[in-house]
Amino acid sequence: MAVAWIGNRETLVEHAAAHAAALLWSSRCPVFSFDTDIHGTRAAIALAERVGAAYDHADGAALARETALFTDKGAMTVAPGETRRRADVVVIVGELPKIHHDFVGELADTTPDLSARNEREFFLVGSNGTPAPPLVNGRTATLLSCGQVSLGATLAALRAQYRGRQTSQSVSNFDDFAKALTAARFPVFLFSGHATEGLALEMLQGLIADLNRKSRASGLHLPASENGWGSVLASTWMTGFPLRTGFARGFPEFDPWRYDVARMIAAGEADLHLRISTTIVRPQKKRNRLALIALAKTKEPVAGAAVTIAIGEAGVEHEAVVYSSRTGSLRSVDAQAASELPSAATIIRLVANNVSAEAALSC
Structure with missing residues (x-):
């Protein structure tokens, strides 16, 4: 079963990760949006710091209000x-x-x-x-x-x-x-x-x-998204700021308007979008040549994506740490139906290793 694509062409995960890393390294204004567990969030923020990206939740408006x-x-x-x-x-x-x-x-x-x-x-x-x-x-x-x-x-x-x-x-x-x-x-x-x-x-x-x-x-x-609120907490302990933070100047800056990723994409400010979510990305009208790297639970390449890599669902196909609104804290979740699909954190780390081999991710 194919799990990685460059454009519409099947490839090895390692090759797709290397191509994604090359796109990130050459990007002038990358943005990340994610809906993932704590491990995926930590890896994504560490990668954002390395490449100078801004990051937000995949559906960040409600979380921004909270x-x-x-x-x-x-x-x-x-x-x-x-x-x-x-x-x-x-x-x-x-x-x-x-x-x-x-x-x-x-x-x-x-x-x-x-x-x-x-x-x-x-x-x-x-x-x-x-x-x-x-x-x-x-x-x-x-x-x-x-x-x-x-x-x-x-x-x-x-x-x-x-x-x-x-x-x-x-x-x-x-x-x-x-x-x-x-x-x-x-x-x-x-x-x-x-x-x-x-x-x-x-x-x-x-x-x-x-x-x-x-x-x-x-x-x-009661948060609009449990994964999202977990990401808010993870971002806060890693950078001192919640979601809608960016590393454009080499250090974390929190600005809920400037780093609203959906707004940045609509305004044509970003040239690369890394989306991490088990749901499929819906193609959207772009004002510039925005490259898309999609990490999603999929059996086929995401339409319009330069790189697509299939990932498993946290807490379903692999173990995870997530925020629980029932307890108001983090909890570990066992895999309900383990599969060979990699976790978001695994793929992000693989991409990061191709961006720079100087040091391991800080998380």
């Missing part, structure tokens, strides 16, 4: 385990990614040890069409809404009503919410950057801060 909350505003958060054990009022803020629906269902199927009534109450902040994660036993979350206005506007109205101020439009079911907060011992707000604008995340933290003036409340960050 990162901005912590780097610019700050947040009061709690661990997932503490939420399962303590939270007696759970407020779902906006649409959560499907990967977290099982966790919400688990909250609905368990009881907190701080509840006076030995049960949890659920609320959903959003518009009338905001999908709610399914709850067990036919339970539903009470909707807190201002019609079809944005989530940020609804949170602003909710915060204003809680402070006893007038609003142009009242939040539905606010009295039930206020009553639940009065009796609550530990309310927790579940939030993600998945379908939430940055200002809404800031407004939510303002509401949580208001609640803590008289009682206590906290938020639980």
Whole structure:
């Protein structure tokens, strides 16, 4: 089975890696985008440092909003385990990614040890069409809404009503919410950057801060991408900065606008794109002659790619270390169906060894 291609021509992995290294070495503005495990992330960042590349998550917009909350505003958060054990009022803020629906269902199927009534109450902040994660036993979350206005506007109205101020439009079911907060011992707000604008995340933290003036409340960050948030953490401990960092001047620089890889490609600023993801890259309209190196789970060359190398899926075809939103930390994952496909980290290291043999990768 072929696993590497230069253009549309099958080749050995070693030859494809050498060709990819030559493209990287000759590039004037390379950019990396990846959706991989911790090992793959560390190898990609070390390679980016060597070739002076900027890097971002493959779908970085939601993660950038979440990162901005912590780097610019700050947040009061709690661990997932503490939420399962303590939270007696759970407020779902906006649409959560499907990967977290099982966790919400688990909250609905368990009881907190701080509840006076030995049960949890659920609320959903959003518009009338905001999908709610399914709850067990036919339970539903009470909707807190201002019609079809944005989530940020609804949170602003909710915060204003809680402070006893007038609003142009009242939040539905606010009295039930206020009553639940009065009796609550530990309310927790579940939030993600998945379908939430940055200002809404800031407004939510303002509401949580208001609640803590008289009682206590906290938020639980459920990331838009578990792999992505793992990459944010790995980037931070390696360089001091989260994703959207670049090495153009030989040292790490964090700039969430300048190093937005999708923006750089659309603006024609990059001349080479290394994409690392098990999903297939969709060809996109390019404003310049952008070379593409694709590391993906594929049986055929990616359309338009100068180099394609097939990789296995982390935690499925090879062992991996990944971020777990269930524990709020990293965990090791055994291969579910081991295959001969190499890991992303293995291929990136092979490419790096062809870029320069002076030293091993720093990670």
